[in-house]
Amino acid sequence: MIKSNPIVFFFLAWSASFSAFSQGNNTKLSLSDTKATKSTTQLYQNLQKLTQKGILFGHQDDLAYGVNWKYESGRSDVKDVTGDYPAVYGWDLGGLEKKSDKNIDGIPFDKMRQYIKEGHSRGGIITLSWHFDNPLTGKNAWDITPKSLVSVLPGGESHEKFKSWLDEAVTYIKTLKDKSGKPIPILYRPYHELTGTWFWWCKNNANPEEFKTLWKFSMAYFQKKGIHNLIYVYNTADFNSKEEFLEYYPGTDYVDILSFDKYQYNDPTKDNSFVENCQKQFKIMNEVAKEQNKIMAFAETGYEAIPYSKWWTDTLLKAIGNYKISYVLVWRNHGWQESEKKMHYYAPIKGDVSEKDFIDFYNLDRILFEKDAAKAQLYKK
Structure with a gap:
């Protein structure tokens, strides 16, 4: 038996570690927007590097309200429990299209702007979705009237209206600036859950080429209007194969982050399907991410009212497994939902069964909150 040389052993261990790190960082990522701002490009590249260290935790509408409170300066249900803010803040643009002063969750857009600036100033990351109304019918995002998506494409009957909606977003996004007046980098997640069947932009309402045209048109329109601080997040609901995940995919040159949404509905102590399905989808998405050198994310998830005491360290961590994802975001803490007579929240509150x-x-x-994000200085080289 040959005695091991400690120097050789150290070198081999270091080499293996470096090789594993390099596999996830062998090529410097470039954004789909070739004119992206310096800080936007820097954030994107730093997000890639950070996946080797851990996963950023996010929460929707975190600073605006929580269970039994609203618009209290500096407050957050996540901070109440942990003493730290989430690293990623989710917000929604729904309502801009009809010139409302409040978004779909009832948050005044002026307040939302301030919360976005606050989170960014502390080193946090901003992600935006958009539950906009159906442009063909004027009904909400969940109205799946046939041909609604086709109507917004060039030459369609809703095209000019849709462009005016995009203009509202352009105007608002241009007001999202840091203390020095520079645009705040944003993870923009348009047409989310596109492989579902519940929004007017979902796959049941258009063929793949029509959806790809919508994506590319929207992206080009924003850039033509001078928006260069967006990192584009492709987001699906369930999918069962690589082919299904990529069927409506606009192409590697039009996407920066790959993601899907999936929620827990059944008791995880009796039903392991959430974990199994997440693992299946991460495996498929990871293959695409490696081929195209993209970052991955778990863009929306959660277990309403979190009735399982170990959901975080047991179920959620098992669902993610060992995959190198950039962030995981849980949905909003609306509180009591009168229409359904139940509590609606996804991040734990003080006294909650899953608080500990x-x-x-x-x-x-492995789990990173805002203090970790601030230390990482994600907007700097």
Whole structure:
């Protein structure tokens, strides 16, 4: 038996570690927007590097309200429990298209702007979705009247109206600036859950080429109007194969981050399908990400009211497994939902059955909150 040389052993261990790191960072990522701002490009590249360290935790509407409170300066249900803010803040543009002063969740756009600036100033990351109304019928985003998507394409009967809606977003996004007046980099997740069947832009309402045309047109329109601080997030609902994930995919030159949304509905102590399905989808998405050198994310997830005490360190971590994803975001803490007579929240509150487990989750080296994001200085080289 040959005795091991400690120097050789160290070198081999270092080489293996470096090789594993390099596999995820062998090519410097370039954004789909070739004119992206410096800080936007820097954020994107730093997000790639950070996937080797851990996963950023996000929460929708975190600073605006929580269970039994609204618009309290500096407050956050996540911070109430952990002493730290989430690293990623989710917000929605729904309502801009009809010139409303409030978004789809009832948050005044002026307040939302301030929250976005606050989160960014502390080192956090901003992501935007858009539950806009159906442009063909004027009904909400969940109206799946046939040909609604086709109507917004060039030459369609709703095209000019749709362009005016995009103009509203352009105007608003241009007001999202940091203290020095520079545009705040944003992870923009348009036409989310596109492989579902519940929004007017979903796959049941258009063929692949029509959807790709919509994506590319919207992206080009924003850039033509001078918007160069967006990182584009492709987002699906369920899919069962690589072919299905890519069927409506606009192409590697038009996407920066790959993601899907999936929620827990059944008791995880009796039904493991959430974990199994997430693992299946991450495996497929990871293959695409490696081929195209893209970042991955779990853009929306959660378990309403979190009735399982170990959901964070048991179920959610198992669902993600060992995949190198950039961030995971849970949905909003609306509180009591009168229409359905139940509590509606996805991040734990003080006294919640999963509060202790969420603190354990927070303390994991692999899970990153805002203090970790600030230390990483994601907007700097």
